Amino acid sequence: MNILIYLDQEKKDYHAIAFINGLARTFPVALTLLYIVSEGEDQERGEAILAHAAEQCADIAVRTLLRWGDPVGVLLSEARQEKHDLLIIQSGGKKRAKRRIESIENIISQSIYPAVLILRGASREVKRVLICTGGPEGHGKVIESGADMAQALGAKATLLHVAAGAVPTMYTGLPAFEESLEDLLKTDTVVSRHLRAGAEVLDARNIDGELELRRGIPIDEIVREARLGEYDLVVIGRSRIFSGWKEIFMSEITQPILDQVTASVLVVGEKAPF
Numbered sequence: 001m002n003i004l005i006y007l008d009q010e011k012k013d014y015h016a017i018a019f020i021n022g023l024a025r026t027f028p029v030a031l032t033l034l035y036i037v038s039e040g041e042d043q044e045r046g047e048a049i050l051a052h053a054a055e056q057c058a059d060i061a062v063r064t065l066l067r068w069g070d071p072v073g074v075l076l077s078e079a080r081q082e083k084h085d086l087l088i089i090q091s092g093g094k095k096r097a098k099r100r101i102e103s104i105e106n107i108i109s110q111s112i113y114p115a116v117l118i119l120r121g122a123s124r125e126v127k128r129v130l131i132c133t134g135g136p137e138g139h140g141k142v143i144e145s146g147a148d149m150a151q152a153l154g155a156k157a158t159l160l161h162v163a164a165g166a167v168p169t170m171y172t173g174l175p176a177f178e179e180s181l182e183d184l185l186k187t188d189t190v191v192s193r194h195l196r197a198g199a200e201v202l203d204a205r206n207i208d209g210e211l212e213l214r215r216g217i218p219i220d221e222i223v224r225e226a227r228l229g230e231y232d233l234v235v236i237g238r239s240r241i242f243s244g245w246k247e248i249f250m251s252e253i254t255q256p257i258l259d260q261v262t263a264s265v266l267v268v269g270e271k272a273p274f
Helices: 015-023 043-055 071-081 095-108 140-153 174-186 190-204 218-228 244-250 254-260
Strands: 002-007 030-037 061-068 086-090 115-119 128-133 156-164 209-216 233-237 264-268
Touching: 002 015, 002 043, 002 071, 015 086, 015 115, 015 140, 030 043, 030 071, 043 061, 061 071, 071 095, 086 095, 128 140, 128 190, 128 218, 140 156, 140 190, 140 233, 140 264, 156 190, 156 218, 174 190, 174 209, 190 209, 209 218, 218 233, 218 254, 233 254, 254 264
Parallel strands: 002 030, 002 086, 030 061, 086 115, 128 156, 128 233, 156 209, 233 264
Antiparallel strands: 115 264
């Protein structure tokens, strides 16, 4: 797996590299570290940051890149020149770095990178993964990628399906939803087959997993589950959905989730390598 990590500031320890060190125990990884020199900044400082970051990589093939220019433009250019399977961006930190990263989150989540991981918060072990699936079309890769990530990190996984348009969970008792999920799985519908197949993906990887069914507006329900469940990583698809009636419930969800979820977010495209 060819991974590109964008380093936006100097740190003693890099969360992104610690994450990759864990992932590399399962996946073969070729890692590129990128630092973009800002206007008025010394080249030597960028070189020192890259060297320090490279020292933290455990038994991984690493190369370093020093570039100049606008971060968004550089990252898009790098995607056109090199085949990177996964782009990792670490969000937060100093105000200057945070301002540089905000526009990147908005653009890169829909870019030509097969998968984009927005890492948030201090370095911590990923123990709980929320995998969000809207249905069979285009979401099989999301489940597989989320399951592979959970397996590699030794994390528990929850597969969440939101049935759009029904009564939101905040207005309905949870026992009724548990019963409706059980009833749904007994049917021979497209959604039930999709959820059963998703459960089989988790089982095949020996993941401690569960299914969750929610009803309501997908963005609201995903954000609510992410917060209540205290997940460390949320996995979503890079989806643009439809016109007409469905657009009310299933419009572009990637950016709103990035804006509202405080956990790390993996945005999976159709060509993700996991």
